[in-house]
Structures are given as structure tokens and as C-alpha cells.
Amino acid sequence: MHTASIPQKRRFGLSADEFAHWNENGYLVRLGVFSAEENNVLRQVAEDVVDKKRPYPSTNINENALVRDGKIEEQGIYAMHKIHHPSCYCPEFLARVRDPRLTDPLVDILGPDILGINNLFIWKAPKIGLGFPWHQDKFYFRNRFKTETTVGTWTAIDAADTGNGCLYVVPGSHKWDIFQHDDIEGSQQQEFKLARGVCDADGVPVEVPPGAVIWFHSHLLHKSTDNHSLRFRRSYVIHYLSAQAEWSRPEALNSRKRQPVMWIRGQTYPNKVHEVARDVLPISESE
Ligand SMILES: O=C(O)CCC(=O)C(=O)O
Secondary structure (H helix, E strand, O other), rough: OOOOOOOOOOOOOOOOOHHHHHHHHOEEEEEOOOHHHHHHHHHHHHHHHOOOOOOOOHHHEEEEEHHOOOOOOHHHHHEEEEEEEEHOOOOHHHHOOOOOOHHHHHHHHHHEEEEEEEEEOOOOOOOOOOOOOOOOHHHHHHOEEEEEEEEEEEEEEOOOOOOOOOOOOOOOOOOOOOOOOOOOOOOOOOOEEEEOOHHHHHHEEEOEEEOOOOEEEOOOOOEOOOOOOOOOOOEEEEEEEOOOEEEEOOOOHHHHHHOOOOEEOOOOOOOOOOOOOOOOOOHHHOO
């Protein structure tokens, strides 16, 4: 554990049992991390973004692929897939990505100096919400960052179960190398490729009540299924990086600018990933 240089006392760090579970399985679940009221604040902000009551970069608002491709008609949040990077534009989301209930456990895994590299509020609408294929997040993040692992947090806004498209993981797959990932045909969101050769039977569903959080390693194979229920399956996913990590391609400044990096806690280092935002971004600059 990298705990030697932590200045402040952490209330929510990993217990020895949790750390052992993390090392063994590559993910960890805590129940009741956030209250319904706290999650309602995020849900309302996200809905205000969709209803255009808040300024937001339109390129970061993504419709469900079936609606986008004209296969079905839906409106408002029923037509939504996700908003991307809400913590970069909405103070309520920025407060959440820095919440110690999410970040204290990260210190045990990533060390005290932490950046936020991606975050998305996902709707998975009743009946039409689409799943994500088996993938490892590092397949994508390694193009931007050189690091052993990033860590994702997945907060349940609604109950997530096999009926409405919960997350599935392959326990222990964080110890494996990165798989080949292939494009998939058909009317999928097309934002993720499929990890080649994963055995579906190795996956276990991670069913959680609202307010629960799942922390997961960037090598962990995970997927989610379509929402066949009449319920929403909303979640808020955040990906974190150690500020000791380096850019994979320091010369690719432009693509880095399109994906803002946010300071979360601790220090940054001039020769590492140090070009970070510390406050919400003006919309015009980021579009
Ligand atoms: O929330 C989901 O359904 C899947 C999200 C996911 O796989 C990811 O963000 O990497």
C-alpha cells in the first residue's frame, strides 16, 4: 500500500480484508456509500443538462444508439445514453469526483496523488438501454497514459441487477494481460470494442442497490447487458489515475486537450501528467 506520505487522516481507506479482496479479484463493492438524496442531486443536474437548462458541450451528450440511428423514437432522458465529463462542467459532479468516500480507498491503490481522467453519467433507459461488451479499460487508457493501472468507480444511482443491465466482471482477470479488442457489428453504441475470446461463463453479475459503489482495476474484464426491464439503470462512472503517471504520447497535445484531466487530490509533478484543470471549465473553451 502507498500510504507513507499521506498528510491527512483518511476516514474511508480500505480495510486489510478489502485490500486482500481487491488484490485477489480486481474489484471491490461497498454498499450505502451515497444516500438517495445525494444521488438525486446528480440525477437532477444530469436531467437539467438533457433539458438544456444548463449549458453543456453538445458533443458530450450522447443519445441511445437505437434512437440516434432512427430505429425507435424516444424523447428526453428516455432517449439518452450518457453525458461525458460532467465533472468538468458541473460543480455538483466535480464535488462528487473529489468526494473522499470515493477517493480515500483509491489512495491505498494509486497513492496519495490522484487525477480524474474520464467520467460519464449513464442512463440505460427502460427497454432500450444498451449493454457494453466485454472490455478492459486499459485497452483505451494506455493510449493516453503510461501507468500500471487506472481505477474506475461505478456508483449505482438506481438498483442494478441482471434484469436492467448490471455490470458483470471476470474476477481475477486484472492479473491478465490486455486482450485484443475487435469492432462489433450492429446497432451498438459503438464506443467500445469487444475483448476477443472472453468466456461468458467466467463472468459474474455484480448486482447492487442504489448508493453502492464498485471500484475496479483497469485490466479487469467487465461488461454490462441490455436493459430489458421497465426501470432505468443509471450509474455514474469515474476513472482515476496516479499523478505519477506519464503521458504515453507527450507530443499528442491536441488529443489530450479534447479529454480534460482534472486534479482530484495530492500533488502534481512537472515531468508527469501535470496539465490539469482545477475548476469547472468554461463551455466555449471546451467545445
Ligand atoms: O455502466 C455500464 O453499463 C458499463 C460501464 C463500463 O463498462 C465502463 O465505463 O467501462
